[in-house]
Amino acid sequence: MKPLARHVPAIACAGLIAAPALWALSTQLGLILPYAECGSHFRPLLICAALTLLLVLAAARLSWRAPWPGRTGRFTARMCALLALALGFAVLLQAVASALLTGCER
Secondary structure (H helix, E strand, C coil): CCCCHHHHHHHHCHHHHHHHHHHHHHHHHHHHHHHHHCCCCCCHHHHHHHHHHHHHHHHHHHHHCCCCCCHHHHHHHHHHHHHHHHHHHHHHHHHHHHHHCCCCCC
């Protein structure tokens, strides 16, 4: 058995596992960081949102390219990748909002 073959289900479900966790982290940072961002020239929320978006897209790509044999396995991997892309869109919207707003708009 190849070393990668033991981890194929975990790799295929990376979009199902990592993307919701990263989206939740991005949402929580979106509630906390505007207070630190107000009045400063540093934009930590934008940086965190962009980094989170890249990690969600990496999880989606990892799920999409998972070498799971069989039609059911490929379907599961593709659905995990599509879920990650949907959550990546939510993170993208938050990144755009953090680029437009500074955190002092209350």
